[in-house]
Amino acid sequence: MTATTAPTTTLTLPEPDPAPDRDLLPRRAVSPWLLLLPVGILLALLPPVITGAAILAAAAAAVLLARPRWALYLLALTVPYQSGFRLGEASISLDIALGQVNVSVTEGVVLLLLVGWLTQIAAGRAPRPALTPLVGAAAFLLTGLALSALVATDLALAAKELLKWVELAAVYLAGTSLLQTREQRRTLALWLLAAAFSQALVGLLQSFARIGPEHFLIGGVIMRAYGTFEQPNPFGGYLGLHLPLAVSLVCFGLAAGRSRRIGFVVVAVIGFALLITLSRGAWTAQVVALLIVVLAGSRSARHLVMTFGVLGLIIGVAVWPILPAELTARAVSVVSSVVDLGSVQDAAITPDNWAVMERQSQWYAGWQMFSANPLLGVGIGNYNAAYDDYRLDQWPVALGHAHNHYLTIAAEAGLVGLTGYIAFLVVAFRSAMQAVRTHRRLGDREATAVALGILGALAAFATHNLFDVMFVHGMGVTVGLLLALLYVPSSVANPTAPSPLPGAASRWRGAPQTIKTITTDEERSA
Numbered sequence: 450m451t452a453t454t455a456p457t458t459t460l461t462l463p464e465p466d467p468a469p470d471r472d473l474l475p476r477r478a479v480s481p482w483l484l485l486l487p488v489g490i491l492l493a494l495l496p497p498v499i500t501g502a503a504i505l506a507a508a509a510a511a512v513l514l515a516r517p518r519w520a521l522y523l524l525a526l527t528v529p530y531q532s533g534f535r536l537g538e539a540s541i542s543l544d545i546a547l548g549q550v551n552v553s554v555t556e557g558v559v560l561l562l563l564v565g566w567l568t569q570i571a572a573g574r575a576p577r578p579a580l581t582p583l584v585g586a587a588a589f590l591l592t593g594l595a596l597s598a599l600v601a602t603d604l605a606l607a608a609k610e611l612l613k614w615v616e617l618a619a620v621y622l623a624g625t626s627l628l629q630t631r632e633q634r635r636t637l638a639l640w641l642l643a644a645a646f647s648q649a650l651v652g653l654l655q656s657f658a659r660i661g662p663e664h665f666l667i668g669g670v671i672m673r674a675y676g677t678f679e680q681p682n683p684f685g686g687y688l689g690l691h692l693p694l695a696v697s698l699v700c701f702g703l704a705a706g707r708s709r710r711i712g713f714v715v716v717a718v719i720g721f722a723l724l725i726t727l728s729r730g731a732w733t734a735q736v737v738a739l740l741i742v743v744l745a746g747s748r749s750a751r752h753l754v755m756t757f758g759v760l761g762l763i764i765g766v767a768v769w770p771i772l773p774a775e776l777t778a779r780a781v782s783v784v785s786s787v788v789d790l791g792s793v794q795d796a797a798i799t800p801d802n803w804a805v806m807e808r809q810s811q812w813y814a815g816w817q818m819f820s821a822n823p824l825l826g827v828g829i830g831n832y833n834a835a836y837d838d839y840r841l842d843q844w845p846v847a848l849g850h851a852h853n854h855y856l857t858i859a860a861e862a863g864l865v866g867l868t869g870y871i872a873f874l875v876v877a878f879r880s881a882m883q884a885v886r887t888h889r890r891l892g893d894r895e896a897t898a899v900a901l902g903i904l905g906a907l908a909a910f911a912t913h914n915l916f917d918v919m920f921v922h923g924m925g926v927t928v929g930l931l932l933a934l935l936y937v938p939s940s941v942a943n944p945t946a947p948s949p950l951p952g953a954a955s956r957w958r959g960a961p962q963t964i965k966t967i968t969t970d971e972e973r974s975a
Contacts, residue, residue: 510561513558513561513562513565514561514564514565514568515565516565517561517562517564517565517566517568517569517575517623517627518627518628518633520558520559520561520562520565521562521620521623521624521627521628521637521930521933522636522637522640523558523640524555524558524559524562524620524926524930525637525640525641525643525644525927525930526640526643526644527553527554527555527558527923528555528644528687528922528923528924528926528927529644529645529647529648529676529677529678529687529922530554530677531553531554531555531922531923532553532677532678532679532922553923555923555926556612556616559616559619559620559926562619562620562623563619563623566623566626566627570626575626575627576626576629577626578622578623578625578626579625579936579939581625581880581936582876582879582880583621583873583876583877583880583932584618584621584622585876586869586872586873586875586876586877587614587617587618587621587873588618589869589872589873590614590866590869590870590872590873591611591614591615591618591869592869593862593865593866593868593869593870594610594611594614594829594862594866594869595611595829596825596862596865596866597825597826597828597829597861597862597863597865597866598611598828598829598830599825599828600822600825600826600827600828601827601828601829601830601831601834602827602828602831602834602835603828603830603831603834606828606830606831606833606834607828607829607830607831608830609830610829610830610861611829611830613920613925614925616925616926616929617925617926617928617929617932618929619929620926620929620930620933621929621932621933623933624637624929624930624932624933624934624936625933625936628933628934628936629938631893631896634896634899634934635895637930637933637934638694638698638899638934641691641694641927641930641931642691642694642695642715644691645687645688645690645691645692645695645719646715646718646719648676648677648684648687648688648722649676649688649718649719649721649722649723650718650722651674651676651677652674652675652676652684652688652722652725652726653674653718653721653722653725655672655674655675655676656671656672656673656674656722656725657672659672660672661673661675665681667727668773670773671725671727671773672725673725673726673727673728674722674725674726675726676722678922681726681727681728682726682728682730682731682917683917683919683921683922683924684726684728685723685726685728685730685731685732685913686728686730686731686734686909686910686913686917686919686924687919687922687924687927688719688722688723688726688731689723689731689734689735689738689906689909689910689913690906690909690910690924690927690928690931691719691906692716692719692720692723692735692738692739692909693735693738693739693741693742693901693902693903693904693905693906693908693909694899694902694903694905694906694931695712695715695716695719695902696716696739696742696902696905697742697746697898697899697901697902697905698712698895698898698899698902699712699713699715699716700742700743700746700747700750700898701746701747701894701897701898701901702894702895702897702898702899703895703898723735729916730912730913730915730916730917731913733912733913733915733916734908734909734910734912734913735909737908737909737912738905738906738908738909738912739905740754741904741905741908742901742902742904742905745882745885745901745904746898746901807844807848808852808916810840810841810843810844811844811847811848811850811851811852812851812852812853812856813840813841814836814839814840814841814844814847814851814860815832815850815851815852815853815856815857815859815860816851816856816860817839818832818835818839818860818861819856819859819860819863821839822860822863823863823864824863824864824865825862825863825865825866826858826859826860826861826862826863826866827860827861828861828862829861829862829866830861831861832847832849832850832851832857832860832861833847833849835860849918850918851918852916852917852918853914853915853916853917853918854870854914854915854917854918854919854920855867855870855871855914855915857918858870874907874911877907877932878904878907878908880932880935881900881903881904881907881935882904884896884900884903884935884936884937885897885900885901885904887937888900888937899934900934900935903931903932903934903935906931907931910928
């Protein structure tokens with residue numbers, strides 16, 4: 450018998466892993482919130498008022514970047530209040546001084562608007578702006594003004610003036626892209642009118658409470674309203690950009706009821722505030738603007754104007770002698786200041802003619818600049834820099850412009866800039882009239898009234914600039930907003946055209962329904 454040997458099993462223990470390489474271990478990422486730690490420490494060290502303002506500003510900037518359309522609405526409000534608020538001894542300043550340049554809140558909002566809007570275009574959330582005739586006219590004007598900067602002696606002043614026109618063009622472009630629905634354009638129009646209404650209330654308070662510089666008190670009776678613009682003339686010009694819009698909506702756009710009653714209040718408040726600015730240029734501009742609105746708005750209104758125009762003239766002549774002397778004297782000087790410009794060199798200066806003579810002296814200096822530099826002028830924005838070489842001896846102080854925007858453009862940018870400016874105005878008027886015709890064809894009363902009001906606003910702007918310069922205090926941004934309201938998207942002008950964005954056609958609720966109703970009425974009448 451053979452013995453068997455049991456099989457043996459060898460147990461092998463696993464060898465321990467080598468020590469881990471520290472370079473191969475996953476590293477914990479640094480939290481990005483730690484980057485905010487220095488900011489938090491800085492805010493904690495600052496006074497609470499500054500800290501709170503900084504937090505609010507950062508939050509507002511984030512919202513505007515995410516909703517650039519809201520920046521458009523906000524610009525309607527920042528323009529009149531961009532320099533802050535002053536009422537008697539109390540004042541709040543919103544300007545930020547960066548060296549020798551003051552940056553307003555309006556410029557900050559325009560920057561946020563552009564960044565947010567361009568981001569939305571890159572993400573495909575907003576349509577690209579249409580290349581309208583106004584875009585070409587603005588590009589032509591900016592080219593001419595930029596060429597004049599080549600001969601400017603002060604490039605900082607040239608850049609500051611060019612920036613105003615760049616802001617106007619940028620706001621217009623962004624508006625044509627972001628305001629795609631009827632409700633969005635209506636919202637912007639309401640913001641514009643609300644801002645003007647608030648400014649009118651400020652002006653009325655200043656006049657009734659006699660809050661203002663002593664030289665604004667005319668005849669010891671009437672305190673000229675000046676709002677937050679510090680001067681009555683630009684304040685009157687600002688109100689004059691909005692009054693035609695309000696009048697047009699009340700007369701031609703709003704149905705009888707609560708909206709029209711509110712519109713009447715807005716018209717009355719803005720109109721009375723404009724009246725007590727005692728700004729001759731604003732008065733003249735409004736006469737022209739409101740006549741254009743009424744004559745272009747209604748055939749029956751044209752007949753009424755023609756019928757009762759002579760009667761109104763007779764009544765005006767009859768009551769003229771009993772009007773306050775302060776009012777009549779300023780109205781007469783509107784015409785007299787234009788005539789006999791050459792006599793300013795030898796005329797004696799008195800307290801009674803000082804304001805007229807000052808205006809004429811600036812006209813004289815501006816004309817001399819243009820005569821000596823007819824092609825490119827002295828450089829855009831360089832009126833003050835060149836003033837000493839062309840002024841009259843008895844008027845050593847430059848006012849920043851020639852009290853006439855056309856003459857100022859000619860003096861600073863020569864024939865090149867003046868041609869571009871006039872072309873821009875012509876194209877703007879043509880765009881307004883085209884918008885009126887388009888909305889009338891579509892049967893949209895409210896949009897037609899808005900276009901008519903903007904036509905009147907452009908007329909006020911062009912007329913007032915004959916006596917002053919309205920391109921101040923951010924009003925170029927307001928003009929850009931008004932021009933953006935004139936743009937008629939293809940979805941409105943041609944409802945069968947493809948929408949610029951997927952699903953955008955579903956948001957068009959106002960115009961297509963109106964067009965459908967018009968078509969049905971025509972079919973029934975046929």
